[in-house]
Amino acid sequence: MTSELHRHFSVGPELGRGRFGTVRRCTSLLSGEHFAVKSVDKARLLDDPLDRASLENEPKLTRLAAAGNPSAVQIHAVFEDPLHLHLVLDLLPGPDLLQRITASAPFPEPEAAAVLAALADALAACHRRGVCHRDVKPDNVLFDEQGRLRLADFGSAEFFGDGGRMEGVVGTPYYVAPEVVAGREYDEKVDVWSAGVVLYAMLSGTVPFYGDSAAEVFDKVLRGNLRFPSALFREVSPAAKDLLRRMLCRDASRRLSAEQVLSKYSLLGEFYFSGRHQNLTIFYLPPIHR
Numbered sequence: 001m002t003s004e005l006h007r008h009f010s011v012g013p014e015l016g017r018g019r020f021g022t023v024r025r026c027t028s029l030l031s032g033e034h035f036a037v038k039s040v041d042k043a044r045l046l047d048d049p050l051d052r053a054s055l056e057n058e059p060k061l062t063r064l065a066a067a068g069n070p071s072a073v074q075i076h077a078v079f080e081d082p083l084h085l086h087l088v089l090d091l092l093p094g095p096d097l098l099q100r101i102t103a104s105a106p107f108p109e110p111e112a113a114a115v116l117a118a119l120a121d122a123l124a125a126c127h128r129r130g131v132c133h134r135d136v137k138p139d140n141v142l143f144d145e146q147g148r149l150r151l152a153d154f155g156s157a158e159f160f161g162d163g164g165r166m167e168g169v170v171g172t173p174y175y176v177a178p179e180v181v182a183g184r185e186y187d188e189k190v191d192v193w194s195a196g197v198v199l200y201a202m203l204s205g206t207v208p209f210y211g212d213s214a215a216e217v218f219d220k221v222l223r224g225n226l227r228f229p230s231a232l233f234r235e236v237s238p239a240a241k242d243l244l245r246r247m248l249c250r251d252a253s254r255r256l257s258a259e260q261v262l263s264k265y266s267l268l269g270e271f272y273f274s275g276r277h278q279n280l281t282i283f284y285l286p287p288i289h290r
């Protein structure tokens with residue numbers, strides 16, 4: 001660990017681990033405030049130009065996305081040494097959305113709708129700032145102590161500015177949009193597709209495009225055949241299914257924007273408590289390695 005980091009923070013126990021680094025609890029020596037420090041191990045990503053770009057982009061794009069946007073994780077300090085990049089972030093220690101879905105999906109519709117509204121709000125704010133997250137999935141949806149949603153992990157994010165197109169196969173298999181899998185240029189609506197998969201998972205406890213391997217999942221995503229099996233969706237309202245169709249629309253030009261999802265949220269009056277509980281699990285597939 002960097003001595004510079006240790007001059008300012010005492011570093012505590014591990015909170016989580018990702019592909020490139022470890023997140024630990026830390027405390028400011030000056031103020032006594034608690035934070036999380038994400039320490040990215042540079043050795044794990046220096047061979048790959050896209051991974052290297054992500055090392056440079058993560059602090060920049062987290063800052064840009066989070067400026068004046070309380071629904072994104074805030075970055076408080078950055079320390080760098082030859083081995084690590086340390087990002088000091090808001091401490092968000094509660095269960096993330098993946099843990100919540102695994103423990104208690106399907107969610108009652110009002111609960112799913114509330115999470116979706118907060119996620120769409122977070123994404124709309126990022127998109128207004130020209131930042132596309134590109135790895136929206138339940139494990140990157142965290143909550144603060146008051147239960148407010150915070151979008152985290154801008155390690156795959158890209159700056160598209162004002163209407164720019166992006167390229168590069170980035171994301172996580174179950175959640176990635178078809179235009180990304182197809183290797184085409186794409187826009188920020190890839191995040192809306194992923195948020196649609198998240199909504200589907202909250203309402204049913206499973207994902208819409210499932211396979212045992214990444215290749216099988218990609219095949220299903222490319223076909224984009226959206227189904228609502230009656231065993232899982234019997235009690236899901238037509239309004240929620242309609243919203244899912246508009247978010248998981250293969251044609252990105254017809255797909256809702258994050259802003260439109262937010263305004264559609266006000267139409268979700270039909271969302272109701274379904275009271276179901278099924279023991280379904282989302283299986284973990286690792287993020288895409290190009």
Ligand SMILES: Nc1ncnc2c1ncn2[C@@H]1O[C@H](COP(=O)(O)OP(=O)(O)OP(=O)(O)O)[C@@H](O)[C@H]1O
Pocket residue numbers: 015016017018019020021022023036038073089090091092093096139140142152153155287
């Ligand atoms: N601000 C935070 N507060 C508390 N825990 C966090 C915070 N940020 C991340 N974590 C935990 O650490 C884990 C890894 O973090 P993160 O997803 O940012 O790492 P990563 O290396 O970019 O992961 P990925 O494999 O998704 O690319 C998360 O799943 C979460 O459990």
